[in-house]
Amino acid sequence: MFGKVKGNRSGNQQSISKKNKKELKAQRKWEQDEERIKGSKFRLLNEYMYTVNSEEAQKHFKNHPEEFKIYHTGYAQQIEKWPESPVGNIIKLLTESEQFQNKKLVVCDLGCGQGEIQEYFQKDKRLSKLITVKSFDLVAIKPYIIETDISNLPMDDCSCDAAIFSLSLMGINYLDYLGEAFRVLKKNGHLIIAEVKSRMNTIDNFVNLVTGMGMKILKRDEHNSHFVLFVFEKIMDVCQFNGPLNQKRVYQILGQKDPNLKDWQSLGQQILQPCVYKKR
Template sequence: MAKTKNNIRVKNMERGSQKGNRVRKGKALKINGSKLSQKSSKINEKSEVKVQEWMNDCPSIRISKGKKKKAPTASLRERMEGRLQGAQFRLLNEQLYTAEGTRSQKLFKKNPEAFEAYHSGFQHQVQQWEFNPLDKIIANIKKKNCNLVVADFGCGEARLAQSVANKVHSFDLVALNEHVTACDMAHTPLPDASVDIAVFCLSLMGTNLADFILEANRVLKEGGALKIAEVESRFDGENGAKTFIHEMSKFGFKLTSKNLEKTFFYFMDFKKVDAISKRKGLPLLTLKPCMYKKR
């Protein structure tokens, strides 16, 4: 009889241990009632991933042999939080590269915290690079006349504007600080032919790149400079870069210099030689999306 009761107790304990939150193989992780799947290419615009709230609700770790429950250690909490933030960044990054700019703008307008999460994840990636391509662009602009007006497309925290003496118009989907104007980069509030230098530093994202380049053509003065820095892999090698340069000529831009060395980034400088106002007849202008691997 005693043996039967012990067996019942053991089975009850096993059932209880199985009721805790756990991530089953092939299932999506549930956070605050929303599903977050690393393989998904769609974002639920209504969902908000709040790491701290999830960590507060995180189930305690069960210790065998009758020991007391123990809360997760700081290092474990940090690892769990880091993995969650990394998954969220990759999902948002995929959204930016595989959707039109207007769609991404609507997403981040409804949920500015998502943009902040993306920017935080991006900054984490930057820290792992040997150098930041924006530093090279800043150094180049510092050598030019400080009276030249600059437009920074996809500026992030507007570090360019805070690093040079020039007047800089900083644009991005969300204004992270007072230096940034929130807008769709295909439709900025700048007048025609009002800018001397336009910059796209790792910001040619989305499926409508042609619209961004057309906007740069519109706001640039005749003879104005267009500076582009992008991840090498997006061009699929030097042949892909040559194709991109050829297509840019149809948007009214002539290549003035390039750096296609194997340094992870490609740098291209163009000059506006023709005003292009119509989208009809122009090439699609595409680059491969830049997807970050899980670390």
């Protein structure tokens, strides 16, 4: 009698175990499918932000703020897979480089995403007395982020000591962002850029583009496999992007003339190409 009861219990346990395994398998499949959908959504949003101007992107995300959060969640997941973080490298630069140490600075983080740089300095009592970070992006994910189109910053001329673009030169009008950074930087202020290597037709051309604004190059760090970190210094009072694009300027930047380049935007798109994913 007791043997039969024991056998029934064993059979029931096996049945429950099989059921649990099926449920776990179904749950894992659902989670994997959900991750694939989120990944696809991130890629679509990423490509969208590279291929429209900032005004259009701002309108879109104002109407769909949840998509901006989806984008930045996917972005953070991607960066976690990289050997080093661009934001981590920029924080290290601001805290350890001689030109920034023990100085009172106003720093503008342009296209700040989740505002990690401002958050870092606000948490450090000593550094927060020296470095004031102002964060700007299309959507304010956190209360301290200033919601704006970074091609039109709510800041006075020559009002900040350093401007940062950490993988944020997105949009077909990214030259407008650079022009705004130039405007708000003080004379001898610093422009810090982290940019994906694969976007640049050549790194030299990108450097020539930025120095052609009225900057000089101070640092060009190519050691990372995914991105290059640049530091430029503002040496002129007027941004040299103003005025028509002529072939002399094209030659100065590209090292050759190209009659197909009729305006600054077309030149910008040739130098920094959008991240476009292959259709599967």
